[in-house]
Amino acid sequence: MTRKLIIAGRAALQRKSLTAIVAAALGLVAVAALAAGTQVFDPKTRKWVDYDRTKARKYYAAHNEVPEAFRPQMVKFRTAEVPGTIIIDGNQHFLYLVQPGQRAMRYGIGVGREGFGWAGIVRVGRMAEWPTWTPPAEMIARDPNAVKHAGGMPGGPDNPLGARALYLYERDQDTIYRIHGTPEPWTIGLDVSSGCIRMRNDDITDLASRVKVGAKVIVLMQGAALYKGV
Amino acid sequence: MLAKRAVRTSIRATAIGFLVGALSACVSAPPPPPQDQMSRTQVETAPADLQLLCANAVAKASGVDSTKILPVSSSKLDPKTYQVELDASGKKTRCLVDTEGNVRSVEPT
Numbered sequence: 001m002t003r004k005l006i007i008a009g010r011a012a013l014q015r016k017s018l019t020a021i022v023a024a025a026l027g028l029v030a031v032a033a034l035a036a037g038t039q040v041f042d043p044k045t046r047k048w049v050d051y052d053r054t055k056a057r058k059y060y061a062a063h064n065e066v067p068e069a070f071r072p073q074m075v076k077f078r079t080a081e082v083p084g085t086i087i088i089d090g091n092q093h094f095l096y097l098v099q100p101g102q103r104a105m106r107y108g109i110g111v112g113r114e115g116f117g118w119a120g121i122v123r124v125g126r127m128a129e130w131p132t133w134t135p136p137a138e139m140i141a142r143d144p145n146a147v148k149h150a151g152g153m154p155g156g157p158d159n160p161l162g163a164r165a166l167y168l169y170e171r172d173q174d175t176i177y178r179i180h181g182t183p184e185p186w187t188i189g190l191d192v193s194s195g196c197i198r199m200r201n202d203d204i205t206d207l208a209s210r211v212k213v214g215a216k217v218i219v220l221m222q223g224a225a226l227y228k229g230v
Numbered sequence: 231m232l233a234k235r236a237v238r239t240s241i242r243a244t245a246i247g248f249l250v251g252a253l254s255a256c257v258s259a260p261p262p263p264p265q266d267q268m269s270r271t272q273v274e275t276a277p278a279d280l281q282l283l284c285a286n287a288v289a290k291a292s293g294v295d296s297t298k299i300l301p302v303s304s305s306k307l308d309p310k311t312y313q314v315e316l317d318a319s320g321k322k323t324r325c326l327v328d329t330e331g332n333v334r335s336v337e338p339t
Binding site: 037038039040041043046048051067068069070073075076077078079080081087088089091092093094096104106119120121189218220222223224227229230 | 270279
């Protein structure tokens with residue numbers, strides 16, 4: 001009887017392990033399916049080319065500029081949202097600032113790397129010029145380089161928040177996420193951050209000059225595990 | 231005899247020329263995308279404005295506050311239609327929208 005129970009127990013354990021392996025495999029497939037690699041169109045070769053961190057850095061070194069797609073431009077944008085609303089398409093790496101007449105100013109952005117993406121409806125709680133960067137406790141725990149700035153890194157050209165920061169709030173609560181500048185402009189168009197939305201310093205400065213505190217911010221991110229404000 | 235050979239060679243050269251021309255026409259590069267579509271991702275999601283048009287349509291159809299409706303997933307069904315999945319205060323809804331911004335259908339899933 002005891003032996004039968006042990007055998008039955010082992011079989012159940014094996015089934016559970018198998019189920020766990022299958023679930024893990026399916027999970028990996030799902031994650032792989034959502035990991036959307038960026039491609040840019042090369043006007044010289046007239047081909048779509050993969051755009052990863054290494055290629056992005058080389059492109060920036062050669063052109064002192066991000067690819068055309070990620071530079072600011074006015075685009076058609078059919079929406080019921082009021083002008084001044086910020087809409088972030090995390091998958092395609094664009095931030096739209098809604099303008100009158102079914103148009104939007106579009107900027108290139110860098111977003112959260114795998115596992116750090118989020119989506120939701122929040123608002124601009126406050127803004128700051130050349131802000132101090134204080135890494136959150138979670139970042140200090142996983143990144144030894146952040147420890148030395150635990151007390152706050154003063155604003156400046158090397159500060160990870162860049163020239164401006166728009167602090168995103170969920171009702172009256174700081175979400176700890178920001179839309180900010182960056183000293184690494186070549187990362188625009190990539191999934192690189194810890195959940196913040198980064199822009200070129202010129203772009204965040206332009207955006208901050210056009211946005212008001214209280215502006216609605218809609219963050220779209222397919223596959224995000226975290227939702228804010230909805 | 232020599233004249234015949236010369237004519238044959240000439241015909242062959244012309245035929246090869248036409249063939250090469252036809253082939254190169256077949257493999258010529260496609261026209262470049264419009265200036266605002268010079269980047270893409272391997273997973274093709276619906277444009278942000280179309281996703282939000284769906285959110286607006288769901289708000290109208292369900293009476294749920296639009297600030298509680300968020301597109302969570304989207305995909306291209308055919309060259310002119312996107313499917314958008316939305317979360318409306320916990321209720322899952324599916325919306326079909328075309329590339330012109332016309333919402334074709336809204337239904338719970």
